[in-house]
Amino acid sequence: MITNTELEYKGDLYPNQIVDYIRDTHKLYFTTENGVILELTVLQDGVFRFRYATERVFQPDFSYAVSGTANYGYNRLEITETDTEYLVETDKIQVLVDKKTLRVQISDLEGNILNEDELGFHWEENYEHGGNTVKMSKIAQNSESFYGMGDKATHFNLKGKRVNNWCTDQYAYGKDQEPLYKAIPFYIGLHNNKAYGVFFDNTFRSYFDFAHERRNVTSFWADGGEMNYYFFYGPQMSEVVRAFTNLTGTPELPPMWAMGYHQSKWSYFPEKNVKEIAAKFRQLNIPCDAIYLDIDYMDGFRCFTWDKKKFPDPKRMIGELNKDGFKTVVMIDPGIKVDRDYWVYQEAIENDYFCKRADGPYMRGKVWPGECNFPDFTNPEVREWWAELYKEFMAEIGVHAVWNDMNEPAVMEVPTKTAPLDTRHNFDGHRCSHRKAHNIYGMQMVRATYEGVKKYVYPKRPFVITRAAFAGTQRYSSTWTGDNVATWEHLWIANVQVQRMNISGYSFVGSDIGGFAEQPNGELFARWVQLGVFHPFCRVHSSGDHGDQEPWSFGKEVTDIVRKFIEIRYQLLPYLYTMFWRYxxxxxxxxxxxxxxxxxxxxxxxxxxxxIFGKHILVCPVQEPNAKGRRMYVPRGKWYDYWNNELIEGGKEMWVEADLDTMPLFVKAGAILPKYPVQQYVGELKIKELVLEVYYKLGEERSLVYEDAQDGYEYKKGQYSLRRLKLLGREKELIVQQFKDGSFITPYDNFKINLHGLPFKIKKIEVDNVKVALEELKLNGDNSIQITKDFTELHIIGI
Structure with a gap:
């Protein structure tokens, strides 16, 4: 039972005695004497929603974060009432609601406390803005760790940290600087080997304190709105992340070229320069799938226009680049130049699509074009109009993808770096100020962009990028970590941020490889590429005011190293594509x-x-200059060194040698990694055989290979190939079984199987229970076998 705690904050208000309880199927309502209502909704056996109203009035129930395709359903729901509490129980957790204080305690079915209110829900009347500041405080459990929260540039474990969420244009941000570009108010708690998650679905500026102010208390609060949070129980962290991602959604599968290496700069122009960059990639045989055009391709930075002096015929240029295997990605910002002769501005004015201030005039701010107005992307009519603006770019000129930047929204030459807080928004019919809409402005812009790009690149798949994001933005767009700096510290930050984003529901993410601000040296650039090729989104981008930052900009040694690692990424594309399918x-x-x-x-x-990159590859970047190696922790289990096939036992820290041309990479024993031949761009080659790198293990391991046409939507009609591979290793045997699903016919007929770590010499081989002559399988001295792709069981027997 929860005991009363002395109330510490005199200005705060608290719920008191429960006087009414109502059950409406999966929704439970607890009302206190002083007018607080707790709406407790059971979504799954391990997913509960806690929503509080004061003065007996709930705000309209609306969320941009929650996906319309989320799966709900539970097996059991029982409510028991005693003299002091209500006990709500499902097949996974039990929630105790204290009758005297409305505080809650969440436990597993064995009675182990997972999460417990300290002061619980409380609020403070905010007389400056009207409404309430809503607050929640929880007891921090012994030895509890905290993770998540999106793109925070701080240590991965958040214990002892305080962070806040307010999408901000934070050029050249530093370690521990707050806030940054994204607002993802979701964290994972872990203690006693039990993980849970909390998602605070509130778009106002919010704050999270992870035992920073008081070491036994974790709290979160917001400047307005409701106390509305979701609780996810694991007990595995992976279950928590999947449950949160189910709630907020996942993207559709992007085209495979979007997973290639991309090259960007502020800015590549004129056309001659773009063509020279493209030609250099092909000349040096460095794979690349996309070139980016920053704001200088526009006419006076006006969105949806072209500078015809720099790019006299963009359709022709894009077509010629496409023939050489390069997709063209263009930047679009939210600021629309105030210009009566500018057609986009005219349309927005005529239809009243721009944001307005509280006292009537359009909100104006300075961005790259000068004075700008800003579309209200929280208005569905505006989003529909914005989507249609992409018709010429995508369907007629042939642009392949769009990159939304500056969409926090960023405003120059004002201390706040953004729109005034009294700016008004439609908020899909729930009219509000910028205080509430700010954190989802970029999300709704890229949502509109996604709808337009998707419509006009059809029957191809869309690829869109955003800088600002709220929870759920992953449904529409990839992202990157913003304007970082070419320093070793920022290499460390990029590594942490991408890991943090991945467990915050947002996997399609990378950093500006090499650093956006300032100039890396060749060593830093090479080390950053080594990390970046193992990030889902892989793009070099720089500010361009300090020199070149292409793979060949730092001399032959670095060029060769960069090529080597980009080639590894292209070989691993079917592995990466399978990772994306699982996501x-x-x-x-x-x-x-x-x-x-x-x-x-x-x-x-x-x-x-x-x-861990995907399911089976362990990556550890070198993050210090002049390093000949590094100490790293290898997780439990057996791992093969990627470079020399040495088998090591994990569960320990060890020194790994890694000169500049290498980095610590390990493959989990039992893994089966699919590989393509090196291509200069996705689709350059017809794949004649799929290489399967098979790593022997004593025991069992499962792997997947997902393939389809690499673009288009036929995969949604069953035109895909999913191979479920099971490896079973014994002392003198290796069995590989294949279970195939889907109707897609892959272009190759055979597998080339490379065997790693085989502890015996091969005596005989059976395919589907039929002995096969070794010469028929083209068994080589290096333990590689060529075999039909349609086998069900490969049985290798040793001496």
């Missing part, structure tokens, strides 16, 4: 921090550098 269908993050991979191992709880 879109099951909500499985594409990168796993070590604590997500093995939370039972206490050594992982404070690890920052190492991560």
């Amino acid at each position: 879109t269908t099951a909500g499985t993050p594409m990168l796993q921090p070590l604590v997500h991979y093995d939370q039972e191992d206490i050594q992982t709880h404070f690890r920052t550098d190492e991560f």
Whole structure:
């Protein structure tokens, strides 16, 4: 039972005695004497929603974050009332609601406390703005760790930290600087090997204190709106992340070219320069799938226009680049130049699509074009109009993808860096001020962009990028970590941020490789590429005012190293594509921090550098200059060194040698990694055989290979190939079984199987229970076998 705690904050108001209880199927309502209502909704056995109203009035129930395709349903719901409490129980957790204070305590079915209110819900009347500041405080459990919260540039484990959420244009931000570009108010708590998650679905500026002010208390609060949060129970962290991702959604599968290497700069112009960059990639045989055009391609920075002096015939240029395997990605910002002769501005004025101030005039702010107005993307009519603006770019000129920047929204030459807080928004019919709409402004802009790009690149798949985001933005767009700096510290920050984003529901993310601000040296650039090729979104981008930042900008040694690692990414594209398929269908993050991979191992709880790429590859970037190697933690289990096939036992810290041309990479024993041949761009080659790198293990391991046409929507009609591969290793046997689903016919007929770590010499091989002559399988001295792709069971027997 929850005991009363002395109330510490005199200005705060608290619920008191419960006087009424009502059950409406899966919704439970508890009303207190002083007019507080707790609406407790059971969504799944391990997912509850807690929503509080004061003065007996709930605000309209509306969320941009929650996906319309989220799955709900539970097996059992029982409510028991005693003299002092209500007990709500499902097949996974029990929630105790204290009758005297409305505080809650959440436990598993064995009675282990998972999460417990301290002061619980309380609020303060905000006389400056009207409405309430809503607050929640929880007891921080012994040895509890905290993770998540999106793009925070701080240590991966958030214990002892305080952060806040307010999408901000934070050029050249530093370590621990707050806030940044994204607002993802979701965290994971872990203690006693049990993980849970909390998502505070409130778009006002919010704050989270992870035992910073008081070491035994974790709290979160917002400047307005409702106290409305979701609780997710694991007990595995992976279950928490999947449940949160189910609630907020996943993207559809992007085209495979979007997973290639991309090159960007502020800015590539004129056309001659763009063509020279493209030609250099092909000349040096460095794979690349996309070139980006920053704001200088526009006429006076006016969105949806072209500077005809720099780009006299963009359709021709884009077509020629496409023939050479380069997709063209263009930047679009939200600020629309105030210009009566500018057609986009005219349409917005005629239809009243711009945001207005509280006292009537249009909200104006300075951005790249000068004085601008800003479309109200929270208005569905505006989003529909904005989507249609992409018709010429995508359907007629042939642009392949769009990059939304400055959409926090960023406003120059004002201390707040953004729109005035009295700016008005439609908020899909729930009219409000910028205080409420700010954090979802960028999300709704890229939502509109996504709808337009999707419509006009059809039957191809859309690819869109955003800088600002709220929880759920992953449904529409990839993202990157903003305007970082070319320093070793920022290499560390990028590593942490991408891991954090992945367990915050947002996997399609990367950083500006090499740093956006300032100039890297060749060593830093090479080390950053080594990390970046193992991020879901892989793009070099720089501010351009300090020199060139292409793969060949730092001399032959660095060029060769960069090529080597980009080629590894292109070889691993079917592995990466499979990772993405698992993310879109099951909500499985594409990168796993070590604590997500093995939370039972206490050594992982404070690890920052190492991560699991997909399911089977361990990556640890080198993050210091002049390094010949580094110490790293290898998680429990057996791992093969990617470079020399040495088998090591994990669960320990070890020194790994890594000169500049290499980095620590390991493959989990039992893994089967699919590989393509190196291509200069996706689709350059017809794949004649799929390479399967098979890593022997004593025991069992499962792998997946997902393939389809790499673009288009036929995969949604069953035109895909999903191979479920099971490896079973014994002392003198190796069995690989294949179970195939889907009707897509892959272009290759055979697998080339490379065997790693086989502890015996091959005596005979059976395919589907039929002995096959070794010469028929083209068995080589290096333990590679060529075999039909349609086998069901490969049985290798040793001497």
